[in-house]
Amino acid sequence: MPTECVECGKRAILKRPKNRKALCKDCFYSVFEYEIHETITKNRLFKPGETIAIGASGGKDSTVLAHIMKLLNDRYDYGLNLVLLSIDEGISGYRDDSLETVKRNQIQYSLPLKILSYQELYGWTMDAIVKEIGMKNNCTFCGVFRRQALDRGAAMLKCDKIVTGHNADDIAETVIMNILRGDIARLGRCTSISTGSEGMISRCKPFKYTYEKEIVMYAHFKKLDYFTTECIYSPNAYRGHARTFLKDLEKIRPRAILDIITSGEDMAIKEEVRMPIQSTCQNCGYIASSELCKACIMLDGLNRGRPELSIGKNNKRKKILKMTAEKAKEAGKNGKLNGANAVHDISVSQDVENMF
Amino acid sequence: MNITIELAGGAELLFGNQRKHEVTLPESDKQWTMATLLPWIRDNLLQERGELFMQGKSVRPGILVLVNDADWELAGELDYVIENKDNIMFISTLHGG
Ligand SMILES: [Zn+2]
Numbered sequence: 001m002p003t004e005c006v007e008c009g010k011r012a013i014l015k016r017p018k019n020r021k022a023l024c025k026d027c028f029y030s031v032f033e034y035e036i037h038e039t040i041t042k043n044r045l046f047k048p049g050e051t052i053a054i055g056a057s058g059g060k061d062s063t064v065l066a067h068i069m070k071l072l073n074d075r076y077d078y079g080l081n082l083v084l085l086s087i088d089e090g091i092s093g094y095r096d097d098s099l100e101t102v103k104r105n106q107i108q109y110s111l112p113l114k115i116l117s118y119q120e121l122y123g124w125t126m127d128a129i130v131k132e133i134g135m136k137n138n139c140t141f142c143g144v145f146r147r148q149a150l151d152r153g154a155a156m157l158k159c160d161k162i163v164t165g166h167n168a169d170d171i172a173e174t175v176i177m178n179i180l181r182g183d184i185a186r187l188g189r190c191t192s193i194s195t196g197s198e199g200m201i202s203r204c205k206p207f208k209y210t211y212e213k214e215i216v217m218y219a220h221f222k223k224l225d226y227f228t229t230e231c232i233y234s235p236n237a238y239r240g241h242a243r244t245f246l247k248d249l250e251k252i253r254p255r256a257i258l259d260i261i262t263s264g265e266d267m268a269i270k271e272e273v274r275m276p277i278q279s280t281c282q283n284c285g286y287i288a289s290s291e292l293c294k295a296c297i298m299l300d301g302l303n304r305g306r307p308e309l310s311i312g313k314n315n316k317r318k319k320i321l322k323m324t325a326e327k328a329k330e331a332g333k334n335g336k337l338n339g340a341n342a343v344h345d346i347s348v349s350q351d352v353e354n355m356f
Numbered sequence: 357m358n359i360t361i362e363l364a365g366g367a368e369l370l371f372g373n374q375r376k377h378e379v380t381l382p383e384s385d386k387q388w389t390m391a392t393l394l395p396w397i398r399d400n401l402l403q404e405r406g407e408l409f410m411q412g413k414s415v416r417p418g419i420l421v422l423v424n425d426a427d428w429e430l431a432g433e434l435d436y437v438i439e440n441k442d443n444i445m446f447i448s449t450l451h452g453g
């Protein structure tokens with residue numbers, strides 16, 4: 001005998017992770033959509049008349065996000081102009097296929113679409129970067145570049161905000177990652193539903209409290225068209241462990257996801273903890289915690305054929321930099337991006353993909 | 357007994373990228389349940405990386421299971437008794453957002 005929906009008695013199709021309630025298809029759709037609407041209104045994520053860029057990768061989360069944003073904007077009259085914004089990292093056999101999905105989404109949801117490539121922004125594709133640096137720190141490069149690319153794309157489209165498809169499971173995973181790294185600055189930021197320092201386009205996460213299971217079930221029952229392949233450049237193994245750990249916890253006690261997010265929110269930053277000072281990049285104007293932003297430091301390394309300068313152990317980096325600086329002095333040339341001061345105090349060896 | 361097994365969300369990548377499998381389960385004195393079906397799938401249909409499909413006696417956490425298009429958590433999970441013409445679907449949630 002099939003289980004009945006606790007709301008209406010029809011055949012249940014899903015047990016909700018957050019409260020273990022059995023729901024039928026229609027009751028699931030309505031509660032799923034309504035809870036996201038509530039998250040949006042309670043947190044005042046948008047104002048009427050704003051232009052919102054939806055970070056669209058063709059994957060499940062951003063596909064459901066595009067569908068939901070369009071649906072709620074029409075149903076509740078948010079008065080938003082929605083656009084899809086996709087980043088083409090230049091990964092053949094992976095991104096080209098997922099971009100085809102985004103192009104279909106554009107037609108299905110009749111939303112404008114902008115695709116911005118690493119090639120046009122930085123002069124490098126991820127394929128070319130991996131050829132240069134191998135498979136070791138490629139995700140770090142990609143994360144820094146993608147974050148900045150989204151900002152630049154949203155600025156080109158004159159967007160007021162960017163929405164991303166980060167779900168509750170992703171945020172809980174990032175909380176764990178930041179605890180494991182002792183990264184108190186990011187721990188504070190990663191749980192906020194809306195982030196943005198002055199001069200930056202703010203980002204928000206309407207799926208902050210939405211379980212991955214429900215997003216995937218929603219996409220399945222609504223037959224949404226999304227793309228599923230892993231990036232061909234192997235993902236971060238450390239993050240993989242955090243993810244497995246989290247999924248194991250969730251299996252035993254699904255509430256763990258929301259509880260971890262709450263814990264992250266409640267961990268206050270003590271006064272004496274020094275937060276990195278934010279300024280702007282002298283080369284391109286993007287936010288930076290030293291003279292140059294992370295992307296410019298990385299590009300400089302790539303363009304000089306020394307990508308190891310922009311990443312990895314500080315001591316080794318300083319030693320190499322000292323050597324190159326001396327050599328450069330000898331040769332009598334002094335490039336704009338040269339010298340140890342351009343590279344001091346950056347910690348890009350920690351992966352930066354956790355904001356997207 | 358004939359059943360349909362479907363893979364989606366990236367789980368099909370472990371099954372030679374084939375999304376739908378019509379299979380005949382061998383006759384058995386005991387009833388087929390999800391507990392006996394999972395290892396059978398692993399040994400007979402799965403093409404690579406069994407550890408990405410099963411963990412212990414169940415599916416790897418993060419893979420959703422649907423029995424006749426409903427969450428298997430409503431159907432007793434491993435205790436569910438398979439019936440002729442059942443549709444069992446595995447959807448991975450572990451592949452890119
Ligand atoms: Zn119902």
Ligand SMILES: [Zn+2]
Nearest residue numbers: 281284293296
């Ligand atoms: Zn810069």
